[in-house]
Every structure is written in structure tokens, then in C-alpha cells.
Amino acid sequence: MSEERQVRILYVAGALGFMAFSLGPILYMALTAASRRPDFLSQASGWEFTLAHFAAVVGTPSLHFLDNLRNSIVVSGCASALCVAVAAPAAYAIARLELPGKALILLCVLAVSMFPPVSLVSYLFKVMAALGWINTYRALVLPYTAWILPLSLWILTGYFAQVPVDLDRAALVDGCSGLGVLRKVVIPVAAPGIFSTALLAFIFAFNEFLFALMLTTDHAARTVPVGIALFEGLHGEIPWGIVMAAATLTTVPVVFLTLVFQRRIVQGLTRGAIKG
């Protein structure tokens, strides 16, 4: 067997293995959600298609699944938008201005993001309780923004640094003010990076569990991850079919967002700006 062929086979096998590893649980989730009985892998039961669990998740008012989903989308959307709105100008400043101690700023930001959330959550609860914000969107949006901001700043700084400085200079000479350069040139050119940062921030906020568990009390602000975890069956047993159906439905907004933005994210960052 030629070496080229071996490499090819290893490459394909590796890719397939990785895909099975990543997608296996998701497939299992979807199959369980659509199965009449959750233990469909055991010989006694077998797999039988049904949409009953999905209907139950959406149709049972006491589960508040749709409320939770709406809360999740609103909270994650706001946190993501706020994150990018704050991180973009900051990243531009770090990437372009002659700031003393740029590296120190970035390192401090990184260090702050290293605090484990569990060490913060009790104080956060006290603060939110004192403000009377428990069980509101604000109580989640602000901590999420603070928590995701360091990552956004790092990613965006990387993207802005890739925008050729000559573009800034050209825009300045062409008559733009400093803010005009950011608005008319740097942000549009770095748009793919901004979209992927926003998407990442959204997913981070969307998946967050601990803060959401502690800072919300009911469906007025509770998000999907907490909502699903608190699903309970009639006699205390875990309703696997409904849990899996809810989880499957929860992936829909994220997959949808990724597909919508994919084209923008994939398209080359600065293709054609400069020679080559």
C-alpha cells in the first residue's frame, strides 16, 4: 500500500471517528426523543417512531418550555449583542492605538476570566437580591456579558489585528474620522470575525447553567438548560422522552443561527484588500 493511500485512509478514518464521537450523543438524543420508549436499545422494547414527546414538550403549559426557550433566546441575544458592542471598540483600541501596556491589559482580562463561576455565584446572588433583580433578564444578561467579554475581546483583537493597517490609513487619507474608519472600514471588513464572535457569545450564554439556576426562580426568566434539568415526571422519575425532545428542540435556534451566519463567517476575512 502506498504511503499516500495510507495517509488517506487514516485521514478518512480519523474524520469519521471524530464525527461519530461528536455527533453520537446528539443522534442518541434525537432517537430517544422520537422513540416511544426511552430504553429502545434493550432487546425487550425496540425503537418505534413517535412525535408524542415533542407534542408534549410544546403542548404542556406546566412545563413552560416555550417560555424558557424565549427567555434563553432573549437573554443570550442581549448578552451577545452587548458583548460585541463593548468588545469591538475595545479590541480596535488594543489592536490599533499606541496604548502603553497593551499586553498587560489583555493578560489581566484573561486572568479575570479565570475565576471559576461557582466562586462568584453566591455573591452575585446577594448583589442581585439586594438590587431586587432576581428572576429578571437583567440578572442574567449582565453577568453573562461580563463573563463572556474577555473571550470576545481576545477573539476580536485577533480579527482586527488581521485587518491590514493600510486600510485604516487609506480611509483616514480618504477623509474618514477615527470613528468613521472603525464604522466604515474596520467593522465591515472584520464582519466575519464579529459574526463568529457574536455567535460564540450567544452559544456560551445559551448553554450557561449555574448562574441561571441560582438567579432565576420561575418561567419569567428561567432559561432552557435549567428548565430541562427541572423537568420532573409524575412520580419523581425522569421523563427521558420529554427531556430529550426538549433538548432536541433547544438545538434548533443555535443550528439555525449557525446556518444563517455560516456564509458570512466562512467568506474570507480580507480577501483582495492588498496584493496577492
Place this chain on the structure above:
Amino acid sequence: MKLSFSGVSRTFHSGRGQVRALRDVDLVVGEGELFVLLGPSGCGKSTVLNLAAGLVKPTSGEIRFGDRVVASRDRKVFVPPPERNVAMVFQSYALYPHLDVFENIAFPLRVAGSKKPEIDQVVTDAARTLGIGDLLRVRPAELSGGQRQRVAIARAIVRKPALFLLDEPLSNLDAGLRASTRVELKRLQRALGITTLYVTHDQTEAMSLGDRIALLRDGRIVQTGTPRDLYERPESPFAASFIGQAPMNLLNVSVLEEGGELRLRLGGKELPLPPDQARNVRSLGTGTVLLGIRPEDVRVGTGSSVNRVAGTVSAVESTGREELVHVLAGGSTITVFSKGASFREGDAVTIDIPMEAAHFFGKGGGER
């Protein structure tokens, strides 16, 4: 508009300390003139351009557009780039990748708030002038290097700038395109009559384009003049070796005086000097001087006479039309352009150095 620099210096601070990019530069570019800044990389020529555009502030000195001071630290004046009405073509072209060709060219007009019909008219005209009228809806990524370069020039001319700044605009083009674009650029500059500052490290480009040239080295202007001045009257060995198709030969020669007559010792021969050259050499003092002679002025052959220096061919480079012959004579290598006769390595030859075409420099690298 006239552009003038007086006593302009610029120091950059980097991690490794201070870098004096420009030292005490005086420069006047006349109305409508095409002025070339020539020099090796790192000589500060791009800093001059950035200072004129306002992208960099001078550490000291004064820059004027006509009579208006645009940058002076002493007077606390600094006009930022958007208010200078200059246009710049970057070496990298710096086209906006998210905009198509039309919008790239229209960008300065949109920023200035021009009306739509006017923008359409001006952009279409500029695109037609530069032969890119059929590419208006294409993104920069889909253009070739030459087309991108045209877009960059079109973007620069639409605003009718007071000053046109070009930073090595041809260096990313292949040789053929570079030659034709050079001619076009000169014609365009003449037609528009815009004062132009052009930066290059390529002496051919500088010689063929410039009305006048300033030669820079280590942040200083070493010589300013017309291309002919720089070629015929180099004021330093650096200027002598930088200008010319092949670098000028620079030879250490001893000066001998015999009965009031000066002779040069080179390769075992004593060569007489014509009276006016003798005056030049005498002003440098006796001892050793640097003799500069262009490869195109030296003649190589096989005949022998009193004034011919014997040597051996050490290498031959063909340029097609003629050959550049490297001759080892009297301990130094002398390059010679030779037409017709063909030489091979190891050939014994003699060379004739016509003293009337020679340039003399003092050993300290001073004036001749």
C-alpha cells in the same frame, strides 16, 4: 500647490530604543511637479510621505501646503489627514475588500458627502480614464494586480486632491506592466497637473518619472536634483553607486605629482589627467582618492596602448543587448558594458578608462 518641508525630523520610539527615521529634511516640491523620493529601504522615504499625508506627526520642523502650515510642533499646528485633501496610493493598494470597484472609487466622495449624480459621473469618468470601466461591479479579490493598481489610482484622483502621494505603486507589478504603467502614470500626472510626491527604491523608475529626485540615506537627503544632475554630477560615492543601470565603479587610486602634473596609479599604469580633472583631484588633496567611472563609459578590448590597463575577465552577465563584463584589474573588479565583442571568463583584456568621464571623491566620501 507647493509643498515644503523645513527642518523636519521624526523620531520613532520602539522597544529597542529611539529610531531617527528622518533628520532635518528640507524639501520644496513645486506646483504640479512630479517629485521622486529615492533611496534604499529603511532610508525614511515612506516617512516623508506619511508626514505629508498627516499619518505621522513631525518631531520637529514645519510642513507647509502652499502658505498654510499643516504641521508644526513649535506652533502647535497639526492638520489631521481627513482635512488635508491629499490622495495616496499605497504599495499594497489598500482597496476596501468589502466594497466593489465602483464603491472603492466612490469612497472618498461618499465620505465628503457628494451628491449621487455627481458621484456616478466622476467615478465613471475616472474608471474610463484608467480603462477599468467594465469592472465597476467586481470585488477587489477578483482583480489582477494591475487592475487593483488602477482602482487604487482611480480612487486617488476622483477627489481632485491638492497633493498626490504614491508609495512604491509599481513594485508589485511584473516588469512589463511596470514599464507601461510608468508611462501612463507620468502622462496622467501631467494631464491632471497635481503636485506629486512619489516614493521608490528603483532608480530606473525615479530616473524615468521624476521631474526632480531627492536621494535619501539614513533619514537624510544626500542630493536633490533633476535625473540628469544625479546621473552626471553625483555628489557622493553613495549617489554615484545608487544611480545608474549598473552601479558605478569606485576604485581607490593613488595620486602622484610629477613636475606640477598629476597622474593616477592604477593597475601598474600611471594615467595622465586632463587639466580640468586635475583641478578637481587637486582640490581633494593628494594621496588616495576614489575614482568613479560608469560601466557604460569604460571601454574594453584586447589592444594595448599606454593608457590601457591590463586585466582578466572574471564574469560575464548578458543583458541581451549588451554584456556586463567584470574585469579583474590591478586588484579591483571593474564592470564594463560591452556591445558587440563577446568575452569569456579568463580572457586577458585591456580596459580604457576615459578620464574626462570620471568622477572623483575624497577618501572621506566627500565632494569631488
